Amino acid sequence: MKLAVPKEQSPGEQRVALVPGELARLKAMGVDVAVQAGAGEAALYPDKDYEEAGAQVERQLSRLYEGADLVAKVLAPTAEEAGQLPEGVCLLSFLAPSAHLEALKVLTRRKVTAFSFELVPRISRAQAMDALSSQATVAGYKAVLIAADRLFKFFPLFMTAAGTVPPARVLVMGAGVAGLQAIATARRLGAVVSAYDVRPAAKEEVKSLGASFLELPLESQEGAGGYAAAQSEEFLARQQELIATHVAASDVVITTAAVPGRPAPRLITEAMVRSMRPGSVIVDLAAGSGGNCELTKPGQEVDAFGVHVIAAAELASSMPTHASSLYARNVSSFVQLGVKEGRWAPDFTDEVIDQSAVTVQGTVHHEPTRALLEGQP
Numbered sequence: 001m002k003l004a005v006p007k008e009q010s011p012g013e014q015r016v017a018l019v020p021g022e023l024a025r026l027k028a029m030g031v032d033v034a035v036q037a038g039a040g041e042a043a044l045y046p047d048k049d050y051e052e053a054g055a056q057v058e059r060q061l062s063r064l065y066e067g068a069d070l071v072a073k074v075l076a077p078t079a080e081e082a083g084q085l086p087e088g089v090c091l092l093s094f095l096a097p098s099a100h101l102e103a104l105k106v107l108t109r110r111k112v113t114a115f116s117f118e119l120v121p122r123i124s125r126a127q128a129m130d131a132l133s134s135q136a137t138v139a140g141y142k143a144v145l146i147a148a149d150r151l152f153k154f155f156p157l158f159m160t161a162a163g164t165v166p167p168a169r170v171l172v173m174g175a176g177v178a179g180l181q182a183i184a185t186a187r188r189l190g191a192v193v194s195a196y197d198v199r200p201a202a203k204e205e206v207k208s209l210g211a212s213f214l215e216l217p218l219e220s221q222e223g224a225g226g227y228a229a230a231q232s233e234e235f236l237a238r239q240q241e242l243i244a245t246h247v248a249a250s251d252v253v254i255t256t257a258a259v260p261g262r263p264a265p266r267l268i269t270e271a272m273v274r275s276m277r278p279g280s281v282i283v284d285l286a287a288g289s290g291g292n293c294e295l296t297k298p299g300q301e302v303d304a305f306g307v308h309v310i311a312a313a314e315l316a317s318s319m320p321t322h323a324s325s326l327y328a329r330n331v332s333s334f335v336q337l338g339v340k341e342g343r344w345a346p347d348f349t350d351e352v353i354d355q356s357a358v359t360v361q362g363t364v365h366h367e368p369t370r371a372l373l374e375g376q377p
Contacts (some may be wrong), residue, residue, distance in 0.1 A: 001343055002032050002292050003335065004062065004068040007039040010075050010276075010299045014320035016044035017072035017093070019051035019328040020140055025056060026332055030342030036064050037132065043320035065089070069344045072323075072331050080107035090344060092331055094118055094131065097369040098357050101376065104359065104369065106232030111362040113171035113346075117330065119356040119366065125351045128333035133177040134326035139315040140181030140256065143169075143283045148189060150308045152279045156190020171210070173267050173292065175202035178285055182254045183209045192254070196243060200256075216242045240269055248275035255292035256285045268293040270304075287311035 003026065005018045018026075020301070025031055034056040037047055047057045051095050058064040065071070065086045073093035077085070082103045085091065088111045095116035097104055107114050110117040117341035127133075148155050148215060151168060158165040165242065170186045172179050176195035183206060183257045186193045192213040194297065195202075206213045247253055247268060256266050262285035273295055284296045285354075295304045302309040316323040338346035348360075364370040 001070070001341070002034060002068045003070040003072060004035065005035045005065060005072050006041055006081075007036045008074055010106055012317065013075055015074045015083070015319050015324045015327060016043050016045060016320070017074050019043070019045050019325050019326065020049040020055070021325065022328045022332045022354055023050070023053040023055055026335065029336060029339045030338065031070075033058070033337060034058055034064050035069070035252070036061065038235075039223050040324070043324040044268055045321075045324065046090040062132070062367075064312060070335065073266075074102045074327060077103050077107075079106050081105045082110065084110070085110060085112055087111055088370075089113075090346075091115065092117070095358055097366060101373060104364070104373065106172045107359050108362050108364060112359060113357065113361055114359045115334070115356045116358050116366075117334075117356070119358070120334075121263075121351060123351070129330050129337070129352065131330040135316040135323060135329055136176065136178035136256075137181050138319050138323045139312070140178035141185050141186060142255075142315045142319055143178070143254050143256075143285055143312055144182050144185040144189065146312065147186075147254060147281045147283050147309060150310065151252060153185070153207055153251060154190075168251040169194075169249060170252040170254065171195070171214075171250040172254045172256065173197075173243075174286075175206050175257070176182055176256060179254070179256040180205060180209065182256065184253075185212045186254075187211065194250075196246070196248065198239075214243070214246060235264060235328075236267075240267065240272070243267070244272050244275065247272045250276070253280075253282045254285065255282070256258050257292050258286050258289055263290040264292050266292065266294055268295075270294050273307050273309065274305050276307050277306075279308075280306075281308045282309065283310045283312050285312050285315070288313040305345050 035050045037057050037059045070090045076095045079102045083106050090113040091112055120126050121128050153168050154165055155168045157167040170191040170193045172182050172195040175195050182194050187210050195206045195211050196214040203213045226288045284291045284293045286292045287296050287298050295309050296311045298311050348354050
């Protein structure tokens, strides 16, 4: 059985879907690995490391895909990349299906069976395959480093002969994986940290990291799989009203709130940004799905009334060595689930396989994606 790993083509993407350290595990499953030349260089995994680990390094894409049963990528393929995949192959990657409908049409025409890591259910036995969480860990950590770099103040308390310097006040909105990692990192840097989440269950996790949890008089908004549910306009308006004073008092606000398959909830209004002290920083980790801040501009850092509003998309790619290592373990764990006696034979009665499949041999398996495709002109 052969697994092919092409070089990522998206501008600025530095991660690679498989690292040399995972090859021994795959070899034990009966999986041979071929890697496109240069695929891991940006993440500091040179071709010689893959060769020494037993992978075949191929320069030509046609040679890479020859005889491949599986293809592993990080980001969703473009329509052009999808057209280069071998007919009937299996693709493992982030797919963001609602944002890549043209590529999905190509995948169905080429009878590709495509699994999306965004759709892996959040259940205990699927934790090793949870690429959303592994990459969110990197993003939450890096968001705090960016904020500390942009802030014109120290994060920790300093007591010096020249006087006492108070610690920075950091507010984290959304206490999922990225939010919790942001809390932990900001605490390590010495900031006073508070956090808010619409799910009351997040309170104990926040407090266990040494942060205070903001309890607002609002009903729980917990959805399926531990994610936050989509909120009504009335709920968001009341939430904004109650959170405004906490935003104004913060030196740094890091927002991580997201609802799978929907635009990010708008948590910070222009009026809230105006209320913050000049020099304050907002790092919006939900920029890729529209942003939690009203003034977020995807891919840009905006100076709004003296406040730095940073749209932080694909932060995991800025730390590609560890991000790739974590993602590679997600990939090899998913492969292990689908390998039976040395061949790829995914069992669609398994909820992890079933729920993460977007296309299966020329048909659209994922119901929400099928509805989007059928609704197109």
